[in-house]
Amino acid sequence: MRREKRKIWQLPWSYKESLIIVFGIIIVGFSLQTIIGGFNFYLLIYPFNLYLGIIILIFILLSLIFQKNAFFKWLTSLHLSTSLLIAITLLSLILGLTKQDNGAINSEDVNIFYHLGFNQMTSSWAFVFIYFLILLSLGAIIAKRKPSFTKKYTIFLLNHLGLWIILFFAGLGYADTKRYIMYVNVGEIEWRVFDKENRVQELPIAIQLNKFTIEEYIPKLAIVNKKTSEILPKDKPEYFQIDTNNKKEISFNGYKIKLIDYIHNAVRSSDSTFKEVPMKASTPAAFVQVKTQKIDKTKWVSAGNSIQFPMVLDIDSSLAIVMTPAEPKSFISNIEVYTKEGTNVKTELRVNHPLKVGKWKIYQYGYDNNMGKMSSYSSFELVYDPWLNIVYVGIALLGLGSLLLIIFGINYKK
């Protein structure tokens, strides 16, 4: 017996129709993009995001009331879901393959792809349309499914609701987030910040920088070809980690090298010697011996900094032992934060340990890279994100959902 072949556009719609509609929407998005330019997410600033959110919720409610309607059936179908997932994957592929710009455009970059919005994919109309379609469809899918106390439903709900909450609040809330950079000189107090476009603003929050310190890792030694500046061996550069606990002679690149002394905070005390001085202008220095059958030399070696000259140990006319520049281990700002409301917090701020003050979060951002330890300022990022906590709720639900997927695997259906 042969089943009669379903004609295209005959209800219920399947993959063909779903893919055609989804890609039609993408084409509409790209056309709109070439005519009026990108979507401005900042249009969705409060309360307009609230209105749009309510419209989305009403739409989802309608889908629940008119479940039998062919359109809403299609909206919650796996055919459309999969087509939307394919669409967002392809758009992300464009996003992942093209260089995204943050405003600075060279005239040679203005080509067909620029007009299609490839360089700012996440705010292109095509991307935004698919994003909101996923919000609508996913919301209706969750609303439609009959709740039950089964493993299957729990896993379904946690994953889909978690994702929906994240998409809903992160997308609609984006315009409400504020993010500024503040530069504070040591010993000074500052309340002016810079926004993305480098415009100055004043905030109801002020930061006083009492002290800024950088801790550095113990550097490494390397043998370098003085003419080409290449580190030996040429194809696979090797570094000799200074180890103050272990001063054994080591064979390194064919030379016998021995660490005799090491000073982490060193300052030149004569032409060729260093001594320990714990000040900002200090730099690591190592007293190194190098030996072969022909030579036996010792010398202080240092990478130097903007005040102290580097020192190298010349092995012969072409090779020398050098020290690598110290890498920062941590940078710490000792700050006091004042707000208009009168709160006053004193803390040590470092990377990965932000400070929450009222509705703001303050992050250690950077410092003067050229000056390193001697940087005269520290910079902070101030972030205001009113929808953060609810996004975290979504992340927690989704995390729980993925944990259950891990635990049950294919048995989640039973």
Added chain:
Amino acid sequence: MNWEYFIWFAIPSIICWIGASVLVYNTKFKLLSNLLFILGISIFLLFIILFWSSIQRPPFRTIGETRLWYSFFITTTGYITYRIWKYKWILSYTSLVAVVFIIINLLKPEIHSTNLMPALQSYWFIPHVTSYILSYSMLGAATIASFILLRHVEKNENEKKLEDLIDNLVYVGFGFLLLGMLMGCMWAKEAWGNYWSWDPKETWAFLTSTTYLIYIHTRIHKLNIKISLWILIIAIIFLSITWLGINYLPSAQDSIHVY
């Protein structure tokens, strides 16, 4: 303990794994093959432990180090799946993949830096990376199985058990992928004040996971299995680009994830 000693652990492990993969086909040597495989994993783990304690930081930093974990986890997951699903070929295939990664590490260890920059010093670091590597090894195993199933499908053979194995590996592997991503979000928020910024590595991780989602959803209403299996193969290509290829993409030259 450093990479110079790696070869003295890697070669005994490889010998154990290859021996086990061959002996497993002979019922007489079943126990021996099991013991050999576990011994191989143990020797490999011993190197990781010794290496970790001597460098005094988690060995999750360089690509060479993540390959080390990959070899360890893929053989471990391979062994566990073999015990549960009784597919003998799993042992040989996972050994083969592990050996390839070991050989790459022996030839190109990429061990330049031993220092963690401040942004990487976080308690999220280890669970984030472990979760990803676990996920990669399961999704890698699922890909191997999907090639085998594709061959059966071509011959019109029905392999329900193998289908279930693939689904299972993808569900669990995807769970770890998602978990790794969410932990990455939490970490990024703490380090940079942003849980998602469409950094190239994030974008590629995102599209890799949506591709696995396409697979999962086509499997719910049993779309033509051949299409689903091809989606898995596309997904592992995306996954490899996310993991290893990002450094070479022109779009990613400013990425914070390039190392």
